[in-house]
Amino acid sequence: MEVRQVEMFLRICEHGSINKAAAALRMSQPSLSRWIALLERDLGTQLFVRTRQGIRLTDAGQVLADRARPVLRQFELLRDDVGNKSLRQVNLAIPLSMQRLLTAPFADRVLSRSPELRMRVYEGINNSIRVWMENGLLDTAVIVETERVPENFTSRPLLRENLMLVGDHAAGLSLDAPVPLSKLDDLPIILPGPPNSISAQVAHALARAGYSYNNVFEAEILSLCLELAGRGRGYTVMPYCALEGRLGPDAALTAAPIEGLNVVWKLCINKSRAYAVANRSLVDELTEFIATQVENGAWTFTELF
Incomplete structure (x- = not known):
């Protein structure tokens, strides 16, 4: 019946x-x-x-x-x-690297300005976000451009961000002194293994330039990559957003922009939820917040599309 x-x-x-x-x-x-x-x-x-x-x-x-x-x-x-x-519930995924500069302050803004919106936030590395998209868990996601997007999602570029070489305090790296790609030649690198998008991009860039990629330790968690770099066990490569609040005179880490090496972040929207009022509202607020973070200088080494 x-x-x-x-x-x-x-x-x-x-x-x-x-x-x-x-x-x-x-x-x-x-x-x-x-x-x-x-x-x-x-x-x-x-x-x-x-x-x-x-x-x-x-x-x-x-x-x-x-x-x-x-x-x-x-x-x-x-x-x-x-x-x-x-209609009110929106499932959003943002890379772990953006937690301090984007995810946490944006969630705080939504809670204060739009309490009626039920937002569930997923955090993970890029290939994990893609899997969540394929499994139908997400309405909206921010993901690296090189990551494949499922057919039921549309995507558009959000911003381009410089990748940074990160080492311990003794490495003496400076945000004001960009380093060439050759600096990474056979340098002990701590990054996740395949299929991580950032490590793949670094490896391909070094190979194209005729340099060696020496991944001495595969740490699948961002915080572990940074912790080991801070202990002097090697270097890691991160977008600037991952270093928010981790640099300074007394910090264990130092960082420098890598010349010509950047990452493009894109916004992906589930086609079945593209016109849902709550999802459209969240997308508008998210893109506005990102633009504000870039334009007011909080998110440096970045340019909007």
Whole structure:
């Protein structure tokens, strides 16, 4: 027994005629009769007796009519509640590297300015975000341009960000003194292994220039890459956003921009949620917030598209 069949049955009860109910439902009388026949077969009993004056409910039909109306009303209320929640709920994914500069301050802004919006935030490395997209978990995501986007998502570039060579305090790197790509030649590098997008980009850039990529330790977590670099175990390569709050005179880390090496971040939107009010609102707020972070100088070594 399907909800649609019960709704058709009740419409016939309201009109007292299969023909009138079919017209109201904008379907043919034979089609409606077939639906009701299937319902009667499923229930194992006759629901109507057809007379010259129209239809008359059998005892079983009267029981169904009496009990179905409140059940359908509860179903309608449930559907409305779930629908309203889905209109407000937005699932967003942002790379871990952006937590301090984008994710946390943006979430704080949403909580203060749009408390009615139910935002669920996922954080991870780029290939994890792609998997979440493929599994249908996300409405919107920020991801590196080189990562493949599932067919059910649209994408557009957001901003280009300089990649930084990061070492310990003794390395003496400076944000004011960019280093050439040759600086990374056979340097002990700490980065995630394949299929990580950043490590793949660094490896390909070095190979194209005829230099060696020496990945001495594969740390799959951003914080571990930075921790080991700060302990002098090697160098890592990160976008500037990953270094927010981690640099300074007393910090364990130093960093310098790598000449000609950058990453492009793109915004991806689930096509099935592209016109949902809550998702559109979140996308507008997110892009506005990113622009503000770049234009006011908080997000440096970055340019908007």
